[in-house]
Amino acid sequence: MKTGIFGGTFDPIHIGHIISVLEVKLKFGLDRVIFIPARQSPHKTLKPSDDDDRVEMLRKATAGYEGIGLDTVELQREGRSFTYDTAVYLKEKYPEDELYFLMGTDQYESFESWYRHEDLLEMMKFIVMMRHSDDVDIANPFIRADQLVVEISSTLVRARIGQGLPYRHFLDASVYEYIKENALYETQSST
Numbered sequence: 555m556k557t558g559i560f561g562g563t564f565d566p567i568h569i570g571h572i573i574s575v576l577e578v579k580l581k582f583g584l585d586r587v588i589f590i591p592a593r594q595s596p597h598k599t600l601k602p603s604d605d606d607d608r609v610e611m612l613r614k615a616t617a618g619y620e621g622i623g624l625d626t627v628e629l630q631r632e633g634r635s636f637t638y639d640t641a642v643y644l645k646e647k648y649p650e651d652e653l654y655f656l657m658g659t660d661q662y663e664s665f666e667s668w669y670r671h672e673d674l675l676e677m678m679k680f681i682v683m684m685r686h687s688d689d690v691d692i693a694n695p696f697i698r699a700d701q702l703v704v705e706i707s708s709t710l711v712r713a714r715i716g717q718g719l720p721y722r723h724f725l726d727a728s729v730y731e732y733i734k735e736n737a738l739y740e741t742q743s744s745t
């Protein structure tokens with residue numbers, strides 16, 4: 555099996571995530587893609603949603619897509635979550651699978667600072683997804699996705715909510731409803 559791994563904070567999950575992952579799944583013939591929410595990063599400008607909210611939104615947004623799964627392993631682990639630890643876990647869990655780690659160009663550009671990044675390159679293949687229409691050079695052994703590009707970020711979604719501007723079109727309808735019902739991202743945090 556070809557298994558894709560997609561990590562992120564998903565705060566919140568938006569259609570940029572869904573479209574790029576589904577397009578990459580199709581293009582590279584991945585049998586499944588597993589979303590892995592990371593622990594919350596402390597430096598957000600708007601009130602961050604908690605782990606349960608992020609997982610619930612992920613569940614809603616990915617429900618009904620064939621071959622799309624969710625694994626909360628990083629939320630269960632104490633301390634900082636390193637992709638390396640997750641890769642060790644996944645190789646043990648799916649010993650027969652070819653693992654493809656999906657990441658956006660922003661992650662690709664910081665990859666050399668990742669813990670044990672050279673080992674990571676031996677453990678999985680890496681597919682880099684474009685986030686902007688302007689070109690980014692992708693070096694070997696990374697695989698360039700060249701998928702349909704959607705320039706939406708969670709930062710943009712949170713900013714729009716904070717400013718009281720339209721954001722519904724950036725989200726799966728179920729996620730939009732969830733954010734409204736729970737009044738997420740509306741208040742500025744003091745940090």
Ligand code: ATP
Binds near residue numbers: 562571658684
């Ligand atoms: P934030 O704006 O809070 O930094 P984000 O929109 O970048 O969030 P993350 O949850 O941090 O979302 O991203 C998870 C992964 O998805 C990362 O590898 C990121 O590069 C990628 N990604 C996010 N948005 C897009 C998009 N619109 N197109 C392609 N990849 C994306």
